[in-house]
Amino acid sequence: KAGVTQTPRYLIKTRGQQVTLSCSPISGHRSVSWYQQTPGQGLQFLFEYFSETQRNKGNFPGRFSGRQFSNSRSEMNVSTLELGDSALYLCASSLRGGRAGELFFGEGSRLTVL
Amino acid sequence: GDSVTQMEGPVTLSEEAFLTINCTYTATGYPSLFWYVQYPGEGLQLLLKATKADDKGSNKGFEATYRKETTSFHLEKGSVQVSDSAVYFCALSAPNQAGTALIFGKGTTLSVSS
Numbered sequence: 001k002a003g004v005t006q007t008p009r010y011l012i013k014t015r016g017q018q019v020t021l022s023c024s025p026i027s028g029h030r031s032v033s034w035y036q037q038t039p040g041q042g043l044q045f046l047f048e049y050f051s052e053t054q055r056n057k058g059n060f061p062g063r064f065s066g067r068q069f070s071n072s073r074s075e076m077n078v079s080t081l082e083l084g085d086s087a088l089y090l091c092a093s094s095l096r097g098g099r100a101g102e103l104f105f106g107e108g109s110r111l112t113v114l
Numbered sequence: 115g116d117s118v119t120q121m122e123g124p125v126t127l128s129e130e131a132f133l134t135i136n137c138t139y140t141a142t143g144y145p146s147l148f149w150y151v152q153y154p155g156e157g158l159q160l161l162l163k164a165t166k167a168d169d170k171g172s173n174k175g176f177e178a179t180y181r182k183e184t185t186s187f188h189l190e191k192g193s194v195q196v197s198d199s200a201v202y203f204c205a206l207s208a209p210n211q212a213g214t215a216l217i218f219g220k221g222t223t224l225s226v227s228s
Contacts, residue, residue, distance in 0.1 A: 105157035
């Protein structure tokens with residue numbers, strides 16, 4: 001069974017640009033959530049999608065957005081990139097969601113903003 | 115707001131030593147509690163969880179007990195192996211949310227030498 005797949009794995013952007021990251025969840029999983037991991041702030045929740053609807057949102061500015069498609073694949077977009085957006089972005093999928101459910105994480109997309 | 119505090123690392127142990135990684139939390143009500151592990155070059159994976167007070171989660175020789183009175187969920191293992199070297203994250207899922215949003219601690223790096 002394939003795990004959570006994130007693309008691209010590495011990317012470099014400059015300030016002011018925008019970026020789109022993609023996540024393919026485990027087959028059958030309907031919940032996809034995104035996290036930002038940095039050395040200073042650790043792992044922080046961005047948002048969660050379930051059946052194409054955003055169910056939860058973390059405390060990030062509106063430059064961070066996401067969506068989920070009918071096949072449960074998800075994308076997140078960051079517009080007007082800032083240096084502080086450099087981070088590892090992790091996607092996680094879950095069978096049904098729910099606060100006791102197990103999350104399955106991908107290996108992440110490492111974004112560097114210059 | 116809800117938060118998780120875990121002991122700073124790195125933790126360096128010899129093989130077969132006893133391991134404790136402390137984790138305390140702040141939350142309203144009864145959160146679900148988790149330990150996730152990140153092995154080098156891999157995504158986070160669930161190690162164990164507990165969903166109510168006094169529950170004990172266990173897996174691969176690791177254990178943690180949900181202590182409501184001390185708001186703690188310390189991770190323990192009686193005899194560590196070199197293969198346990200990884201970063202360990204304590205996390206909670208707040209009781210007042212429908213989704214899977216997790217609040218993570220900063221992570222503790224464990225290094226086990228033979």
